[in-house]
Ligand code: 3PG
């Protein structure tokens with residue numbers, strides 16, 4: 001990685017501003033899932049161990065800029081940090097003109113998206129953020145696809161800009177599933193729409209040996225192969241795009257296996273009964289909400305034979321009691337496989353939680369959109385700016 005790393009710096013007595021992604025689900029002031037906070041702990045503890053005075057910052061949600069929104073305060077995160085760092089972490093509301101913090105101490109800046117100019121990356125705000133500390137640490141992998149004042153602009157103005165351990169870990173693990181991967185690679189891309197994952201599908205077929213599609217995406221592919229998908233969620237407009245993807249996959253010798261049996265319902269209802277059918281037996285009234293047991297077994301075999309598994313998106317409506325089968329079997333097979341596995345995305349993490357398979361997955365990324373964009377081969381702006389700072393410092 002051609003950028004400066006926090007682990008290589010002497011931070012003793014230095015003020016360090018660490019941008020994290022503390023954008024976690026919060027309901028009635030309670031944090032619903034602290035995975036992103038847990039993932040950042042190591043970075044914060046390392047900065048403290050190196051003798052730094054630590055300023056933490058993050059966004060939460062998508063507030064209107066320029067005013068405080070009590071629904072989107074980082075106060076619950078400050079309490080979580082206070083508990084897990086075993087020291088008081090004060091939440092600062094007024095910080096743009098300077099922050100006083102001593103080595104060994106940690107403070108948290110209130111939601112960075114309350115600041116005017118955050119989203120549009122105003123230079124004035126970026127400069128203020130850059131001047132808060134001696135060193136800026138970009139550790140928010142989950143927000144690295146945003147070119148905002150606290151992820152991108154700040155790195156232009158900070159005296160020193162480097163990547164944090166979580167950011168580095170995320171990049172290493174994603175690379176281990178892509179460029180540095182051991183073959184065979186199986187990718188599973190589920191979810192409702194081909195349109196939202198088109199760039200991902202297109203990029204993955206060039207890299208992987210097998211691409212398993214799931215959910216509404218699989219239904220559109222099924223329709224493209226002439227199968228009857230009835231009332232199932234699918235995108236008729238994208239059938240020709242699916243044809244192109246299938247042709248490209250064929251040219252590249254990438255397997256895209258199609259479901260041979262499916263779990264169907266009459267209505268989209270959480271109490272609906274599941275009727276398994278071979279794909280040739282589906283009717284115009286059927287709604288496909290899951291794969292069938294034969295398909296699940298096929299997929300399991302492909303995963304068991306692989307050395308690398310990339311998982312983004314469920315392959316059925318696993319939130320409904322009678323349609324968990326496909327995604328559950330998939331989750332358990334991935335967790336039980338010898339392969340290096342990486343998983344990410346909101347629905348995927350919900351499935352990992354529901355089927356309790358965390359321990360079997362080699363790496364669960366904190367990135368949603370950032371994970372997808374990285375996998376698509378896009379350069380994430382918050383990483384690009386660190387690289388360009390590094391390249392500039394090596395000139396002369
Ligand atoms: C996320 O959860 O996707 C990141 O924290 C980025 O948030 P955003 O999508 O609102 O920019």
Ligand code: MG
Nearest residue numbers: 142368369370
């Ligand atoms: Mg997002």
